[in-house]
Amino acid sequence: MDAAWAAWTTVVVVTVAAAVALAAVVRQRDRRSARVARTDALTGLGNRHALTERLVRSLAAGERPGLLLLDLDGFKDVNDTLGHSAGDALLRQVAAVLRSGAGPQAQVTRLGGDEFAVLVPAPTGAQELEVLAKRLLAALSIGGFSSGQVPLDVQGSIGTALAGPDGTSAEELLQHADVAMYAAKRARAGVLRYDAAQDPHSTDALEVLGQLRRAMDEDQLVVHYQPKVAGGGHGQLLGFEALVRWQHPTRGLLAPAAFLPLVERTRLIHALTRWVLLTAVRQVATWRAQGLDTTVSVNISAATLDEGLLGMVEEALALTRWPAEQLVLEITETAIVVDPAGARRTVQRLRERGVRVSVDDFGAGATSLVHLRGLAVHELKVDRQFVSDLMAHPEDEVIVSSVIALAHRLGLVVVAEGVEDAVTAARLSAMGCDELQGYLFARPLPPADALRWARGELPAPQLGEPVDEPA
Template identity: 75%
Template sequence: MSALVIAWTTAVVVTLAAAVALTVLVRQRDRVRAELARTDPLTGLGNRRALLELGEPLLARGRPLGLLLLDLDGFKDVNDTLGHAAGDEVLVQVSRVLSGTLGDRATVTRLGGDEFAVLVPDPAGEAELELLAKRLLASLAVGGFHAGVVPIDLQGSIGIALSGVDGNSLGGLLQRADVAMYAAKRSRVGVLRYDAASDPHSAGGLELLGQLRSAMEEDQLALHYQPKVSGDGSRLLGFEALVRWNHPVRGLLLPADFLPFVERTHLIHALTRWVLITALRQAATWRAQGLSTSMAVNVSAVSLDTGLLGVVEEALALTRWSPGDLVLEITETAIVDDPAGARATVAALRERGVRVAVDDFGAGSTSLGHLRGLAVHELKIDRQFVSELVAHPEDEVIVSSVIALAHRLGLVVVAEGVETVAAADRLCALGCDELQGFFFARPLPADQAMAWARAEGLTGSAVELA
């Protein structure tokens, strides 16, 4: 073989080898890029793309799938207080705990922020999905999370969706699990299965929302009023306005039947305005008739923003109502979800002279520590502690402690859910300032509320500002 042939052969071999090597490198690069595109860079878990690539083929082959959507409750506090680097550190720990809890039974992915999705192939029905969800929440409750040397306590809310029943695509299952998760967060139950009846995006939900727009114009909405009396039961101090819907087909609907739909749309702002103006007009009418009390109105967490002040100003101006006799009740959720925003809005309302109460205190994750720097006037103890006050000594300890600490913070304490004379007497002995519940009266239409006050001999008295 001549030198020329040898050289040519060598060149060909080298070129082929280089081409093969380049092909291998390109394929390796593409695999790495594809893997990176499917991986959450912070936790190393799969991301939304990985979830879709894993789930869609299984659905296409007819495999049943369960989807759990988990969101950490109040995680924004960690980022706001300790910084995003600390929050990232905690999220990495959470991802390890979630993956370790379920092992090979399911695939845990991170969709972004503090939201995780869990894909469960071939679930043994809804019961297994609920069991897995509760195991995940239990693993969070065990604790052990920390940001540097700062211990972090975490809770979560999980929504469940099941293929074939709730949807036949990953996108559909994600949307429905998201609806269930937010419902679980609002009701503070931890885990909820998707229910089309409470989905504002379902056909039924959209129809109900459309009807509600007309209901406000056609006088189908009404307010019922539940009295609040002094701790010793001798004076009527105020009423709480509670919305009802006289639906032409479904009959009388309570807030739980339609507010979950409304709170996820801009319609909540129109409804809040309607309730405020209607309640204050009624209160002004009563005042002209000699019944002088405060009026309390519930404000959704969605409505608790700086725009609320303008709505309040309008309602006060239209009704010529004293701002000191208006109480706006906000839930713990509003404080936990956006502490900075809640503080700003409450401060603006207080400067205007409006009183603010924290509703359902003790039912969620708020502590008295959250109230420091939050310029509220009242604290309403959740009914779960009040209803069993006499039967369960531990509930009395909790209520007594809340009353004592709240008084040290200069807050008025209201107990809701008072249903027996024994509970009323005990709350009075513990120093509770105001009482509210079925023992005194259920929520009543305006004419019946006035008749009740006269029958009880409670004509009301002007509320003194703290």
């Protein structure tokens, strides 16, 4: 009996010990699985799951963490040119630089692809986040990255969001930092903080977009026309630029800056571009029937500089029988830089159709001479920031005269916008500027007033009145 009891006790002890050992193994395995589930296999950083958990805990504890979202610029080119192994090697190098530069208190994670996040537990405010973001971008720019014997230049765009003013949940902070990051990438600004006014998904922005959709159906949108005249002191009318406005039922006449930045982030920009293009071409076709033959310029967003634009142009020309050579499409430098190859293809197709293309705001962006050389454009519009203070800043005069000389060597027409006084107009004409545009001649006018101006039936604007905002 005693022997049997002893044997049974031994079995129980062994079984309990085995169970305890098994439980320890299971716990160890679970901890290892949890670490794997929260770790990015490529870089060893935390992953999106780890970041979200940390954000949730921090917010639940009443803290106000800050979040930085980083996206590398041009990473796809590394993969396409050098292969995915080179891309993986670069991501590991970037992870090391970010971990070192962010400091011991920050949590660096890789969200996937070439996107990284940095969680700052208790920043003093948005300014601290901006300083850290700029420091990280500077560290990347001098990181000495390479793949084999190939040196790699690494740049990035960062969006920041601060708990409280920029979001109250982990989901909101991640979404808003992502919105800011893409805004920084589009603007080539390096670092931008979340701005609800520029977020197409915010409540206010969605309301504005909804109102704008109704505005297009209810004829609240209008197009005003600003004349362009010949340089050289002649003042001969050469054409009009079409500028969209929103006659809001409660807020009055809204300039493009009040709604276009939101629209450009949605598919609504295509419908708006089509509407403006058709409206402008129909208007000048009507003027032609009334005895005024002129060109018309229409601004084109970077978001619509694609194959769909060609269809819009063909539709407008076919419906109005307007000559293609009297239509000018103005594209910004940003549109060229974002997709140089795509811009070249579209511009070439437009040129083959006979449509003229202008580079708007030249000098304000980052168009390289290489991009300009390969672009079949007809004219350059010198940015107003160099024109408005031309007589007060000698360096602006040097810039403008250089642009004019460069453009003429390339066979391009030069337009100066923002001309507000006769002295500046005379100086631009002396430098050989081909066309002038600005408040000195007329502000953007409703169609009826634009026709009266062309016929000399409107008095010249009084200097000193408010200058029309940039369109």
